[in-house]
Amino acid sequence: MSGIRVLVAISHPGVRMCFQESLELPGSIEVVGLAGTGLALIEAARQLLPDVILIDFHLPDVRGLEATSNLVRELPSVQVVVLGDEDGEAYREAALGCGAKAYLPKCVSSDELRRTLLGLGSVNPQPR
Numbered sequence: 001m002s003g004i005r006v007l008v009a010i011s012h013p014g015v016r017m018c019f020q021e022s023l024e025l026p027g028s029i030e031v032v033g034l035a036g037t038g039l040a041l042i043e044a045a046r047q048l049l050p051d052v053i054l055i056d057f058h059l060p061d062v063r064g065l066e067a068t069s070n071l072v073r074e075l076p077s078v079q080v081v082v083l084g085d086e087d088g089e090a091y092r093e094a095a096l097g098c099g100a101k102a103y104l105p106k107c108v109s110s111d112e113l114r115r116t117l118l119g120l121g122s123v124n125p126q127p128r
Contacts, residue, residue, distance in 0.1 A: 004117055007033045007050040009041035009067070010083065011059050015106065019054065022110040029117055038062025045071055050078060052120050055100075057084035057091065065098045072099030079120040083108075 006023060008031055010016040020031045033048045035041040038059040045053060053071065057064040068080050081102045082095035095103035101120050104113065 003028050003030045004052060004120075005030055005032045005048070005050045006117060007031075007035065007041070007044055007048055007053045009035040009038075009044075009053060009059060009064075010056040010106075011036055019113075023114065023117070025114060029114060036060075038064070038067045041067055042070060045075060045078065049075065052079045052081060052117050054117075055080055055082050056106075057082055057086075057095070065094060068095065068098040068100050081116060081120065 006029055008016055008019050008023070010019060013036060016034055016036060020034060023029050023031055032050055033044045035044045038061045041053070041055065041059065042062065055064045055068055059067060064082055068082060071078060072080060080100045081104060082100045083104055083106050084091050084095070085106055092103040102116055104116065
């Protein structure tokens with residue numbers, strides 16, 4: 001396996017970089033792009049065609065759930081995980097209802113996040 005290609009879209013630059021650093025797992029997970037806004041996310045997803053996208057619930061300009069709905073319609077083979085500050089059932093249901101495959105709190109452990117990504121990325125990897 002050449003690794004799961006992940007696009008990270010989180011509004012706060014410091015948090016985005018922390019996720020990038022904690023996700024990189026040579027041979028298994030490769031962060032192929034970063035975005036800080038919904039519009040940047042949509043453009044990057046179209047260009048990079050990642051296997052999995054991590055989307056911040058509270059992205060500026062195009063909110064995370066709206067971006068999720070648009071991307072799963074436009075790029076149906078891309079798996080989406082929504083990250084939020086809240087750890088509530090209503091947020092999880094909203095994310096899943098928009099087409100996300102998972103909803104995780106931003107405070108998720110690196111190990112749990114990697115397991116989630118590896119599980120999703122192996123389901124339907126993008127052709128390269």
